[in-house]
Amino acid sequence: MRVLVTGMGGELGTRVAQLLEERSEVREIVGVDFVPPRRRLRRSEFRRVDPRDREKLTDIVTEFAPNAVAHFGVYEPASRVSPRLAAEYTQACTVAALGAAARTGQLERVALRSGLVVYGRGRGRPGVPDETAPVAPTTPYGRTCLEVEALAVDLGRRHGFPVAALRMAHEAGSHVPSPLGRFLRLPVVPVPALADPAFQLLHQEDAARAMVAALLLGVDGPLNVVGPGAASVWQAVRLGGRIPWPVVGPGWRIATRVAELAGAPVPPHILELMTKGRTADGSKALEVLDLGTMRPTQEVCTELFEWAKVTPLRPTLPIAQVGT
Amino acid sequence: MSVSNSGGVTNVSVLPVYGVDPDRTQTTDLLTVIRRRIEGRYPVDPFGSDPQLQDLIAPFVTATVHVQVDHPERLPDDGPAVLVSNRGLGFVEPAALAVALRQEAGRRLRVIGAPDVPILGDLMRKLGAVMSYQNDLAALLRAEHVAAIPLGPTWLRTGAGTPPIQLLVAALGYPVIPVAVRPGGPLGLPLRPWRIAVGEPLAVKAKRGSGDPLAAAELAEAARDNVQRLIDQL
Numbered sequence: 001m002r003v004l005v006t007g008m009g010g011e012l013g014t015r016v017a018q019l020l021e022e023r024s025e026v027r028e029i030v031g032v033d034f035v036p037p038r039r040r041l042r043r044s045e046f047r048r049v050d051p052r053d054r055e056k057l058t059d060i061v062t063e064f065a066p067n068a069v070a071h072f073g074v075y076e077p078a079s080r081v082s083p084r085l086a087a088e089y090t091q092a093c094t095v096a097a098l099g100a101a102a103r104t105g106q107l108e109r110v111a112l113r114s115g116l117v118v119y120g121r122g123r124g125r126p127g128v129p130d131e132t133a134p135v136a137p138t139t140p141y142g143r144t145c146l147e148v149e150a151l152a153v154d155l156g157r158r159h160g161f162p163v164a165a166l167r168m169a170h171e172a173g174s175h176v177p178s179p180l181g182r183f184l185r186l187p188v189v190p191v192p193a194l195a196d197p198a199f200q201l202l203h204q205e206d207a208a209r210a211m212v213a214a215l216l217l218g219v220d221g222p223l224n225v226v227g228p229g230a231a232s233v234w235q236a237v238r239l240g241g242r243i244p245w246p247v248v249g250p251g252w253r254i255a256t257r258v259a260e261l262a263g264a265p266v267p268p269h270i271l272e273l274m275t276k277g278r279t280a281d282g283s284k285a286l287e288v289l290d291l292g293t294m295r296p297t298q299e300v301c302t303e304l305f306e307w308a309k310v311t312p313l314r315p316t317l318p319i320a321q322v323g324t
Numbered sequence: 325m326s327v328s329n330s331g332g333v334t335n336v337s338v339l340p341v342y343g344v345d346p347d348r349t350q351t352t353d354l355l356t357v358i359r360r361r362i363e364g365r366y367p368v369d370p371f372g373s374d375p376q377l378q379d380l381i382a383p384f385v386t387a388t389v390h391v392q393v394d395h396p397e398r399l400p401d402d403g404p405a406v407l408v409s410n411r412g413l414g415f416v417e418p419a420a421l422a423v424a425l426r427q428e429a430g431r432r433l434r435v436i437g438a439p440d441v442p443i444l445g446d447l448m449r450k451l452g453a454v455m456s457y458q459n460d461l462a463a464l465l466r467a468e469h470v471a472a473i474p475l476g477p478t479w480l481r482t483g484a485g486t487p488p489i490q491l492l493v494a495a496l497g498y499p500v501i502p503v504a505v506r507p508g509g510p511l512g513l514p515l516r517p518w519r520i521a522v523g524e525p526l527a528v529k530a531k532r533g534s535g536d537p538l539a540a541a542e543l544a545e546a547a548r549d550n551v552q553r554l555i556d557q558l
Contacts, residue, residue: 123440126457127449128370133459195446198372229339230370238364279370281463296339298368 002028002106003215004064006097007072008046009033010080011176012113015208016070017044023216030064032057032097033073034089035080038175051093061100069101070215071112074148077141077267078179087144094148102159110156111164111214113207114149116200116224117142117269118167121276130281131167131222139269149222162220166210169226169280169297170273173204174306180273181304182264189237190255190274193246197277198230203295203303213289223289226282227297233274239298240305341367344376347402347469349426352379371464372449375432381451382426389423390517392508394558396428398501398522404465405525406495407433408547409503410484410555411474415453417505418472420518422452425470434464435472436491462494462533471495475551484551487544489537496539497532499525502547504554521554 003020007013008031020026021043029044031037037046047060051073073093077083101107119129120138137143149165156163170180183189202225210225237244247255252275256266272278285291295303342360344350344367357380360366366376393399399407407425411417415435422433438453439445445455454460454471464471473495476485484504492500502523509515526546530539 126459127372127455128463129459130463194443196372196450197446198368198370198449200370226370230368230372232368232372232374234361235364235366235368238362240364277372279372281370281459281466283463283466298340 001026001068002030002064002066003068003070004061004066004097004101005029005031005044005070005072006093007033007074007113008037008044009035010072011038011173011204012171012207012211013070013072014038014041015204016072016211017041019208019212020044020070023212025216028064030060030066032060051089051096054092054096057093057096058100061097062104065104065106066101067106067108068215069098069107069110070211071098071110071148071152072211073097074113074145076178077269078265079177083140083267087140090144090148094151098152098155102155102161105159107159107161109162109164109215109218110152111166111211111219112148112152113211114145114165114167114222115141116167116169116226116278116280118146118149119280121272121278128279128281129224131224131284139267139272141267141269156220162218164214164219165222166214166285167222167224167280168207168210169200169202169278169282171204171207172201172300172304174303176204179265179267179270183259183266183270183274184236184240184242184304186242186259186262186264188243188245190247190252190259191233191237191244192275193248195275196232196234197275198232199273199278200226200230200280200297201300202227203300206291206294209291210285210289213291217289219288223285224280224282225285225289226280227295227300228282229296229298230279231298231301233277235298236301239302339367340365344379346375347431349382349430349432350379352376354380369467371434371454371460372446373434373452374450375452377450378432378452385419386423386426389420391420391424391427391520392517393424393428394519394521396424396522398524399425399429400431400470400499400501401429403499404468405470405499405501406465407470407472407501407503408487408551409472409474409505410551411477411505413477418474420505421472421503421520424520431470433472434469435474436461437474456488456491458490458494461491465494465498475548483555484548487548489540489544492544492547493535493537493540496528496530496534496536496543500528500543500547501525502550502554504551504558506555506558519558521558523550523554526550
């Protein structure tokens with residue numbers, strides 16, 4: 001199997017490539033992204049390309065003619081790039097990479113990164129949707145994810161290959177760049193004063209395992225992938241030993257501005273998660289993908305705060321002897 | 325705990341519950357609850373429920389609402405189930421039913437019908453209520469909770485109300501138990517203990533997740549008839 005990994009420069013894309021390298025049925029892996037992979041890859045080939053350079057991206061994909069695509073080129077706003085650029089990259093990467101791969105006639109399956117954001121939050125929407133719930137995103141990132149899903153499903157129908165859309169809870173980990181992580185790590189964290197909504201997280205390793213399983217099994221259709229259990233917003237702040245700053249209504253405008261000045265921009269989907277929560281029923285993915293033990297949401301939340309802990313290595317030689 | 329079986333392999337994720345059982349009721353005290361909130365170490369489920377907070381306020385509700393249960397052995401000791409009951413306005417009947425389940429089976433009742441509004445909706449979800457959506461009920465039953473579906477409200481507690489057919493689609497394949505709830509005093513006043521009559525589980529032929537609207541309509545009809553019969557017997 002020849003696998004194309006889009007978004008290979010991200011934490012998740014890199015880890016997916018590493019997991020694919022361990023599988024004997026995967027013969028060749030080619031990755032594309034605008035930044036290099038974050039870990040050492042042994043037999044994957046990485047091509048650095050700006051997703052907006054459609055001609056170059058199309059050439060790479062056409063030349064490789066993949067059988068399978070792990071589409072991580074769905075960029076979260078304010079994660080690695082600005083919200084405007086994230087939407088541009090996502091659209092360009094999806095159209096060019098998936099379109100070119102489908103046109104080669106070799107494509108047999110696609111697994112893509114989507115999010116629980118596609119369900120939206122608010123009146124008329126279930127609190128814990130499963131895959132049969134109507135999709136009605138209420139944020140720009142949600143609409144982007146839904147567009148990616150729609151495009152891939154349409155291509156799959158026309159060219160006859162299955163598309164697994166993994167609607168993941170917010171991916172988190174001690175080393176994953178994420179706007180939610182930056183926000184929760186602020187010393188004082190704005191929280192809704194009159195509510196304490198529940199949300200779910202997904203550990204980076206579980207997200208990567210789910211993607212690999214969906215790709216190798218050739219799953220067709222959407223799957224919610226979430227960390228078991230849930231955490232509430234106030235609870236998450238206290239788990240990190242941070243101070244909650246209760247905010248009401250228009251106060252969020254000031255709070256998000258202050259957070260942005262402190263280095264933690266708050267895109268609309270993160271503001272929605274903080275004020276309305278975001279959970280889903282992930283039982284189908286557990287059954288279909290056979291993921292074994294997954295990291296519970298509260299554990300992932302605790303790990304979010306471990307990134308800053310630096311363990312100094314004790315030198316084995318006196319400093320004067322180093323380099324002599 | 326989230327469990328599923330696939331191809332003989334069991335997927336198990338052990339949740340941090342900090343000694344709080346998400347299904348069985350327990351006792352707790354104010355100091356423990358406050359300490360846990362400061363540390364952030366307490367269980368929360370995807371519906372927003374906070375079982376430790378429920379254990380804290382349960383003694384006050386139990387002291388206020390007294391219940392007398394006919395056929396308590398018909399209440400489920402474990403596993404998912406749906407209790408279909410009558411109600412007047414608001415949540416008094418479901419609250420009495422929650423006390424009955426806590427008293428007789430030691431389990432938490434998840435009442436369907438939390439309002440989809442800020443503040444009040446959030447508070448009720450913390451106390452275990454769940455919004456009235458088919459998806460939410462399906463997820464609740466898959467997580468093996470006991471759900472209470474109140475029939476449509478009847479202003480003067482005149483009988484069983486209209487059954488929510490859309491919701492009952494999600495209940496197909498699970499044990500559905502009709503329950504009648506009635507205040508003990510004259511003119512429907514709760515002066516004496518509430519009377520609660522638990523019926524036999526209804527026979528449903530449809531499978532779980534079949535989404536059969538006709539089977540749901542038949543189930544709704546059977547539930548309403550059985551609740552009305554139980555009310556008449558009280």
